[in-house]
Amino acid sequence: MRIVVDLNRCQGYAQCVYLAHEVFRLNGQEALTYEPNPDDARRLQVERAAAACPVQAIVIDRLDGEERGETS
Ligand code: SF4
16 A cells, blocks of 8 residues: 655644554654555554544555556
């Protein structure tokens, strides 16, 4: 799966870090870093993190073909 975080929106609330700490990390107070291609096993965590983000900064790419059985 692929994710994108709009870092212009992100306010460093760290809700995503609590819910999916393997995927999202805060370096310092507001510098969020993240794994843009997390393992599909993390999908539920990432979806919860995206839902919890107060500013909806986390976008999950649903067109990457994984749910459609495409290979590319
Ligand atoms: S929950 Fe949203 S605002 Fe907070 S650190 Fe994560 S992406 Fe940024």
